[in-house]
Amino acid sequence: MPFRFAHVCDLLDRLDHVYSRYPPYLPKDAAQKSRDAVLYWFKKHGQKIRHDANGVALLSTLFPERTHRVHELDCKSLEKIISRALSLPSSRVTDLTRWRDSEVGEGDLGACVERVVNQALDEAVQPRASGVTIEEIEQALVAIASQTPLSPPHARPSALDGTLNASTGSLDRLYQRLPARESKWLTRLILKSYSPVIVPDRLVYMLYHPFLPELLDVEPDFPAALFLLCGMNIPALVHRMSPSLAEMPRESMHHQT
Template sequence: MSFNFSILCDLLNELDQNRTRKSSKTPNTLSSSNVIVVSWFNKHDRIIPREGPGAVAFLSCLFPERRADRVFNLQEKRLESIIKQAQGLDRVAATSTFSSIKLRQRMEAKYAEPIRTHDVLLRIFQRLYSSEAKWMVRMILKNYSPVQIPETLVMQTFYFLLPNVLGFQNSLEAAVRIMSGMPAQ
């Protein structure tokens, strides 16, 4: 079963709503964010990819700022014009000369003809609901702010050793490869 982007958007929306909530019952936003994260992981545990490219993609969506090898070469102004017209992100990243050579070579081998970033993003944004588009933009810009994802908790919930593995192997792809060879919790 594939992991749907809208499910991730549900988590981000809930964290965003929690941030803006002014409730006397939950004065500690951080602890209520932790409850949201744990509950979300429990609800979707069976469909969260834990190995291979699916796990890397999942973690990359949660922590886009950790993907130094993915440079989209898109700033707010350029992205804004594409979204206005629109209302395969690896393929978009591969169009930037600042992305890793390995990624660019993999995309060149996979797709016969080169693409224009503009065309790919148009197709993507045409299919997204507005709240999903909001998170897609923030993911591309590698900044979910003002939403704060409790990084350590999410990583430990994903795989209990992930924070430790990333401590000596600061690459999501390498960490997933290492964890795939480890016994489950």
């Protein structure tokens, strides 16, 4: 079955606790804790990732800043989409726009979305996680990019199977299904920034497949690199034959981040 976006949010939350801590960790301690978080996450979800998740959708969700998709959604246009999708009254729209005033210290648009959704729904009955999948999100974002003239031709075709009806209405439906936490991370995903969170890319690539880091050095486009990986016809046994990073000495792990 497809891979739920809530699982990605679990990892992002854990990394956010590392990089948003005050007082901050020393850089080497933050890097180690982020590696530990990724190792734990892959240990928990590794089987689903390798056998169920769409690879392009997973990597694009974890590293949105590396995708070649171009769309015309910025904070202000996304703010309007969210307001419409959630049918916010004027008072809640005001709360949603607080990200514009840096002096207020209300955080980015993602943080404002999270607060607004929490205010609109009773947190006691709000579901912890939705059934929205990374594949659904990828399909919606590819559809929007396909209608953007600025998007390069190779980034326009769908990375997933199926016909896409490109429309921001797909984002409306996603926001209507997501609880507060996932709405926050979806907003940051669309805007291509999880800052201050840093996802250790080389470690993620190695855990996904031992050959992926080198392939991405040659072909940085996720769909193209994964296509090459499939074309190499490498047996699934490679995953089991290669040493697990969870079992590697920590000093050797430093070379994978």
